């Protein structure tokens with residue numbers, strides 16, 4: 001990552017002239033085919049980030065290492081992922097810090113898991129429950145792929161998050177992206193330390209209403225709900241305006257703090 005040239009086995013993001021992105025794993029002798037022709041991987045291998053290479057038809061492609069946001073949008077999927085626009089606000093609103101002990105469910109495809117692993121770092125711990133074995137496999141592959149190997153501080157568990165209650169473990173932060181947080185609230189809240197933060201991510205208002213009521217019943221304080229509307233802009237010398245398209249709705253974040 002420190003200005004080293006691209007090596008075999010790692011991923012590159014190729015950006016074409018129109019800003020389209022392609023995520024490619026580099027292999028000696030390999031070729032990437034797209035509508036702009038063919039690109040031998042060997043043109044990228046050994047070059048530094050930010051290099052422009054040319055396909056067989058002369059189309060130019062810029063080479064960068066993928067950001068977490070690039071990877072999440074292109075990685076293998078089982079369940080629907082949390083989009084980058086929501087990952088950042090989730091981490092900040094739940095105050096996920098380096099060294100934190102975090103519990104998450106469900107793992108799904110692992111988008112939030114990757115963001116959590118990055119945020120807590122090697123001094124932290126991420127325990128992530130997923131009840132579908134096939135989804136957990138997808139998430140495991142994504143984590144291995146993104147980090148190069150499974151982070152030692154990530155514990156992927158096949159099962160219902162309610163099982164955490166029988167482990168005696170405690171956590172400072174809990175993040176739930178599952179349809180019925182209310183159904184697992186007792187067990188997850190019991191594993192949170194007082195002052196700990198719970199964040200839920202839900203697509204519809206009925207789920208939010210139920211969840212907020214359940215969190216208040218469970219004596220969570222500072223319960224707040226928000227959504228993130230991200231509007232990108234088209235900025236050119238003759239025209240500066242919002243882009244015509246935007247993602248109007250993804251999910252609602254609800255955050256609260258456990259009281260003593």
Ligand SMILES: C[S@@+](CC[C@H](N)C(=O)[O-])C[C@H]1O[C@@H](n2cnc3c(N)ncnc32)[C@H](O)[C@@H]1O
Nearest residue numbers: 079082106108109110111112131160161177178
């Ligand atoms: C929307 S997906 C999570 C996506 C994930 N946040 C991501 O970014 O890739 C919801 C997942 O929760 C899992 N799930 C639902 N209830 C669960 C429970 N009680 N314990 C563990 N996993 C659960 C489902 O199987 C599903 O894979």
